[in-house]
Each structure stands twice: as structure tokens, then as C-alpha cells.
Amino acid sequence: MSKKIMNCVIIGSGPAGYSAAIYAARADLNPILFVGFQPGGQLTVTTDVDNYPGFPIGISGNELMENCKKQALRFNTLIIHKTITEVYLSNQKGGVHFINIENKENIESKGIIIATGSRPKFLGLDKEKKFIGLGVSFCATCDGYFHKGKDVAVVGGGDTALEEASYLSKICKNVYLFVRKNYFRASKALQNRILKKKNINIFFCYQVIEIMGDRFLEGIKIMNNKDKNTKILFISGLFISIGHTPNTELFKNQLNLDKNGYIIVERGGTSTNKPGVFAAGDVQDPIYRQAITSAGTGCMAALDLERYLYLY
Numbered sequence: 001m002s003k004k005i006m007n008c009v010i011i012g013s014g015p016a017g018y019s020a021a022i023y024a025a026r027a028d029l030n031p032i033l034f035v036g037f038q039p040g041g042q043l044t045v046t047t048d049v050d051n052y053p054g055f056p057i058g059i060s061g062n063e064l065m066e067n068c069k070k071q072a073l074r075f076n077t078l079i080i081h082k083t084i085t086e087v088y089l090s091n092q093k094g095g096v097h098f099i100n101i102e103n104k105e106n107i108e109s110k111g112i113i114i115a116t117g118s119r120p121k122f123l124g125l126d127k128e129k130k131f132i133g134l135g136v137s138f139c140a141t142c143d144g145y146f147h148k149g150k151d152v153a154v155v156g157g158g159d160t161a162l163e164e165a166s167y168l169s170k171i172c173k174n175v176y177l178f179v180r181k182n183y184f185r186a187s188k189a190l191q192n193r194i195l196k197k198k199n200i201n202i203f204f205c206y207q208v209i210e211i212m213g214d215r216f217l218e219g220i221k222i223m224n225n226k227d228k229n230t231k232i233l234f235i236s237g238l239f240i241s242i243g244h245t246p247n248t249e250l251f252k253n254q255l256n257l258d259k260n261g262y263i264i265v266e267r268g269g270t271s272t273n274k275p276g277v278f279a280a281g282d283v284q285d286p287i288y289r290q291a292i293t294s295a296g297t298g299c300m301a302a303l304d305l306e307r308y309l310y311l312y
Contacts (some may be wrong), residue, residue, distance in 0.1 A: 005096055005108045007309055008302075009085055011250075012036050014113030015045060015291045016281025019298030020113045025075035027306045032078045032107070036116060036247075038287040042138075042282075043291055050145060052291055059131075059211060088111070089254045093275040094312035096142070110312070111276045111305040114255075114263065115298060116247035118282040118289070123155065123240060134240050135217025140164040141290065145239040149173055153220060155208055156241035157181060162190040164241050169197045177204045178222060213237065239263035245281050255279075262286050268302040276312070278304050 008024045010017050013035040026033040043049065044062035050058040065276065086100040089112070120129055120138040128136060137143040140154075144167060152172050154165045162268035165177045166268075182204045184191050194200055196203070203222065209230065210221035219234040246262045248255070254266040256273045263272055263279040270278040273279045280301040281294035 003108060005110060006030070006032060006304060007106065007109065008032070008111045008113065009097075009099055009109040010034070010113045010115060012119050012247075012281065012283070013069070013079075014065070014115060014119055014281055015068065016117070016283075016296040016298035016301070017113070018065070018072050019114035020115060020280055020302045021072040021077040021079075021298075021301050022068075022075060022301035024113070024305065025072065025077045027302065029111070029302075029306065029309070030076070030078075032080060032109075033072065034080050034082065034084055034101075036083075042119070048133075048146070049142070049291065051142065069260075073087060076150040077086075084250065087250055087254070089251075089274040089277055091274065095275060111309060112278070113284055113298075113301045113305060114251065114272075114277065114279045115281045115294075115301070116250070116283045117294075118244040118246040118262075118286075120240065121243045121245060123208060123242070125208065127210050127213070127217075127221070128240075131211060131213065131217045131238075134215070135236060136211070136214065136240065137246065138240055138244075139289065140167045140239050140241075141236070143239075144168050144171055147172055150236040151234070152237035153178060153208070153235050153238060154239045154241055156242070156243075157183070158185045158243070159187060159190055160243070161241035162186040162194050162240050165200055166190070166193055167196065168239065169200050170197065172237075173199065175200045176203060176235070177201065178203045179207060180207050180225065181205065206227060208238070244282070244286070244289070246286075248283060258286075270297055270304050271308075276305070276308055 008029040008031040011035040021033045048058045088098040096108045148171045151174045153176040168175045205225045209223045212219040223230045263284040264283045278301040280297035
């Protein structure tokens with residue numbers, strides 16, 4: 001008896017993965033969703049989500065993802081809590097892709113939606129992970145509002161860090177920007193914008209060496225990299241903007257990736273360089289990285305896959 005070939009396998013369970021599952025299931029594609037190593041994605045380590053439409057008083061990240069999971073299950077998505085260890089992607093239109101599960105079994109599918117997301121780079125300090133959502137954040141757009149009128153700090157010298165600092169300067173009292181080196185890596189336009197902000201205090205050649213507080217962030221200890229002098233700053237929020245790492249290890253040497261490891265997709269769509277393979281969410285988005293944009297591309301990926309299956 002021949003093995004059944006699936007139509008849709010979704011790898012990843014954040015907003016992109018669950019949105020893809022909902023749309024694929026409603027299109028009778030009978031999707032299988034693998035939740036991955038972090039079920040629900042990065043939102044599960046976020047306390048309150050205030051900028052996702054439809055929740056006027058906000059919602060916790062865990063609850064939002066649990067609701068998405070329930071909605072996917074309502075349309076009979078098969079959700080599997082196992083790890084995918086290898087994938088073999090076909091080069092042929094209408095071809096079949098092979099997915100190995102925990103090196104014990106495998107499934108075959110005409111279509112794959114990759115929604116494995118990305119993970120933030122950490123400073124490597126004690127309490128850094130413990131205080132995520134309790135003062136430590138990796139997204140000013142997501143969490144900046146909770147620090148309105150207060151003092152905050154941003155770590156990083158690239159475009160993202162300066163954009164975060166600029167955004168925070170509009171709602172916070174003071175923004176301390178710590179750059180490890182003695183120069184910015186960001187574009188000149190962003191540098192000029194930052195330098196004009198009176199409430200942004202720039203510290204070149206400084207790094208954060210300690211996160212302070214018992215139950216939540218209360219302050220940080222910083223060190224000058226040249227003279228090794230230290231000082232303590234009392235702040236309510238620490239925004240770490242030293243980059244993200246896309247979760248694309250499974251797909252190296254098979255999918256086209258940019259220099260930072262993000263999956264390259266067709267402009268205005270979600271198609272990758274492999275027929276029947278689509279990417280959604282942060283794994284292909286180094287710019288926006290928002291729950292709503294991830295959900296949107298999850299929808300797009302499901303619709304793109306549906307059209308692909310109709311043609312092949």
C-alpha cells in the first residue's frame with residue numbers, strides 16, 4: 001500500500017504558522033502543523049500584547065497563541081509536538097518533499113510552509129531571560145508603551161537599535177543608548193536623526209555588564225570599555241537590539257538565504273526558490289517582526305500554496 005502524500009505541512013507555531021494553518025484548513029488542504037522547539041513562538045515570552053487588533057484591553061502573548069491554536073484545531077488542523085530533524089526539498093514543480101521526524105519516521109508532502117521564526121541575540125547576562133516581559137524587551141514597538149514617561153535604555157549601534165531609540169524617544173522621558181564600539185553601524189540618515197534628539201543620551205564604548213532587580217528590572221550596571229569604570233543607571237526598560245538569528249538551520253544549502261540567514265521569498269509573495277515551499281513570518285522578515293505582519297504572511301503562504309496545488 002502506497003504512503004499517503006500530504007498537501008500541506010507547516011513547520012512552526014507562532015502567528016504565521018497558526019494563521020497559515022487556519023487558512024489552509026479552511027481550504028480543505030488538511031494541514032499538519034509541527035509546533036517546533038518553542039510552541040507559540042516568541043509571543044509566549046511576552047506578557048501583554050496591546051497592538052494586535054481586536055483586543056481593546058490587550059491580551060497576554062500566551063493567551064493569544066492559545067486562542068490561535070484553538071482556532072486552528074477547530075478546523076481540524078493536525079498539531080504534532082515532535083521535532084523535524086531533516087527536510088529534503090524537491091526541485092520539481094508538483095514534486096514531493098520529504099520530512100524526517102526525530103530521525104524515526106518521515107512524511108511526504110506536496111507543499112511546505114516554513115514559519116520557524118527567529119530568535120533574538122542575547123547579551124549573555126544573568127537575569128536577562130528571567131526578566132523578559134518584566135523590563136527586558138527585544139521590541140520597542142511591542143513594549144515601549146509600558147514605559148511611557150520613564151527612563152529606558154537601548155543596546156546596539158545598528159539600524160534597528162537607532163530606530164528603537166528614536167521610537168522610544170517620543171514616549172519616554174530619557175533614552176540611554178549604549179554602543180559597544182566608538183561608532184555607529186547604522187545609516188547616516190538614522191545617525192543624524194538620533195543626534196538631533198535631545199532626550200537620547202549616547203554612550204559610545206559602553207556595555208551593560210549587570211541587570212539589577214529582584215522580581216523585575218530596576219536598573220543596570222554599565223562599564224566603559226576603555227577605562228573600565230562602572231556606573232549604575234536606574235531604568236524601567238532595557239531594549240536589546242543587537243540582532244536576531246533566523247531559525248533556518250534545517251534549510252541551509254537547499255533554500256536561498258540572504259547574508260544574515262533569512263529565507264529569500266518572491267517580492268510581494270511567500271514563494272521560495274523551491275516549488276511548493278513557502279515561507280512566512282519572521283523567518284523571512286528581518287524588518288518588521290510584528291505578530292500582525294507574521295499572521296498576514298501566514299495567510300499569504302496558505303493562499304499561495306492553495307494556488308500552487310491547483311496548478312500542479
